Amino acid sequence: MAVLRVLFLPVLVALLLLAGPGRAAADDASRSYRGNAASPGCSNKFQLVKVKNWVNGSEGTTLVGLSAAFGASLPATVNEARKAFSVLTDPLDCCSNVTTKLTNSIAIATRGGCPFTAKAENAQAAGAAGLLVINDSEELYAMVCNENDTSINVTIPVLMIPQSAGKNLKDLLDQGARVELQLYSPIRPVVELSAGFLLIMAVGTIVCSSLWSEFVACEQVDEHYNQITRQEGPNSGTNHRQEKEIFEISAKGAAVFIVVASVFLLLLFYLMSSWVTWVLIVFFCIGGIEGMHSCLVTIFSRIFKEWGQKTVEVPFLGEILTLSVGILPFCTVFAILWVVYRRSSFAWIGQDILGICLMITVLQMARLPNIRVASALLSAAFVYDIFWVFISPLIFHESVMIAVASGDSSGEAIPMLLRIPRFFDPWGGYDMIGFGDIIFPGLLVAFSYRFDRAGKKGILNGYFLWLTVGYAVGLFLTYLALFLMDGHGQPALLYLVPCTLGLIVVLGWIRGELPDLWNYGRRSENLVEQV
Structure with missing residues (x-):
């Protein structure tokens, strides 16, 4: 495992560079649409539409489309929807009077x-019961009214499907x-339990990482964090008496880190391909193996103490x-x-599982010395x-963070996130959160626990409990914003940083302990190994 631990350092960097795309967002490709109603006649709310199909009596794969801002609404359940045969229009673009018989x-x-309104009116005049428009790309654009459309007389449902599905x-x-x-538009549930499970996983990972050293690895928390250096400790999965590597993040390193992260993100944005995604998958697997190995060895050594004493000689290691x-x-x-x-x-x-083990290991290796560095990072x-999710579309015409997190056109996605299926959502998909949205606040929560232990603070008059609650509230606000923004990606740190860093600063100021939090560990700053 010594080799894996050496390889783990670049894996750690790669994960932290990529993790944190506020991808608590929906991953449905069908949510990528643009446009707004341009006139009072176009007042329909855009809806995702399911298109069930039967070819010569055999049921095919259900397709997904997007309804127009005009026309009739669709039923919410498949039982209310009626079947109808489909017919190609003549002319195929339906831009003039249709000669094909389209009755029902x-x-x-x-x-x-x-x-689009002209197409719908031509199809309706020919007796069609609905209009399905095949887009010329895989992206679904909202079909809106033209500014010159003063009176819209479309009473049939109108929707668009992607190019590949329409071509078939x-x-x-x-x-x-x-x-x-058969066309229908199921309603999404207001509350999806998967988001709650994801919140529990994220909060649980941070709490477990903070308490790991004392309660799982059986290491005494040093009450003078400024004296922590590379220490002898229980075996974490490599050599029997291997030194435990602890890396302290500096304020200068935090600034450099973000600059390097931005450059790396841009390179991925322009160079994203299947082989790049595969490289990142390999990095994730190496880090996941190291993380799972470290966690399992520590747990089994804790439960079965005699197993932690038996060694074997391995060539080269x-x-x-x-x-x-x-x-x-x-x-x-x-x-x-996997x-x-x-x-x-x-x-x-x-x-x-791989991701949680990896993050627990990362939060054991990297530490914040004080609030000064935490504020910088x-x-x-x-x-x-915020920049790479919300502002980058103004420069690069799309959100760089979400584009990179979505992976390449082959369907391969970067795995640096926790995800859980929407079990009760008729549209399926996953709720997600990037590793960075757990690791960055997790470093601060872990610091608050060490600070509480050093000051022998209780649960209520300390900081650990309140920061854990603050993180959970921040994550809740992220999903609330996601719901209110109709599933569009949110930068989770927009909500998590004020609810964690802001909270500890306010609490420290109220309690008169802000100088202690700010300068904690600075006296022997040069004695600690820095990254």
Whole structure:
């Protein structure tokens, strides 16, 4: 494991650079649409639409579309929706009088160059029961009214589907297949339990990381953090008497870190491809193996103390715990199986386990010395997250952070986040949170616990409990904003930093302890190994 621990350092950097895209956001591609109603006649709220289809009597894959700002609304359940045969319009763009008989059928047309309202009116005049427009790209654009449309007379439902799905339908109809369609728009639940489970996982990871050294690894928390250096400690999974590596983050390092993160993010934005994503997947697996190995060895050594004493000589690596040698293959196989089944419906479980173990290990290795450094790091991360999520679209025409987190066009996504399926959402998808949205505030929460222990503070008059509650509230506000913004990506640190850093600063000021928090550990600053 000594080799893995050396390799883990660049993995740590890569994870922290990429993690933190306020991707508590919905990952449905169908949520990517643009446009607003331009006139009072276009007052419909845009809705995602499910398109069930049957080809020659056999049910096909359900498609997803987007309704227009005009026309009839669709039923919310499949039982209320009626089947209708689909027919290609002639002309295909439906921009002039339609010669095809469309009575009680769903007309299928290509985008063309005329207003969407004109297409709908032409299809309706030919007797169509609905209009399905095939877009010329995979992105769904909102179909709005033209500024010159003063009176809209469309009473049929109108929707758009992506190019690939529409091309398949068009090809089937060209080949003479009988295609039946059923259109409906399920309503999303107001409260989705998966967001609550994700909040519990994120808060639990931070609490576990903060308490790990004292209650799991059986290490006494040093009451004078300014004297912490590389210490001898219980074996964490490598050599029997390996020194525990603790890296203190400096204020200068925090500033450099954010600059490097921004440059790296831009490189990924312009160079994103399947091989780049695979490199990051490999980094994630290496870090996950190291994290899981470290956690399991520590836990088993805690439960079965005699296992933590048996060693074996390994060529090139020297004396290593027998337990460590036995657990490493299990962790490696676990990560490999996750890679093999990463696109399966249950792959999120393996990804979350690897991610949580990785973050616990990271929060054991990296530490904040005081609030001065915490303010530099979290304030920079706060600006970084907001800029690359909200402001970058004004410069790069799309959100750089969300584009990178979404992965490349092959469907491969960067795994540096926790995710959980929306179990009760008819539209499916996942709720997510980036590693950075846990690690950055987690460093501050872990510091608050060490500060409380050093000052022998109780639960209520300390800072750890209140920062943990503040983090949970910040995450709740993130999902509330996500709901109010109709699922558009949110920079989670926009809410988490004020609820953690802001909280400890206010509490410290009220209690008269802000100078102690600000200058904690500065007397021997040069004695601590820095990153």
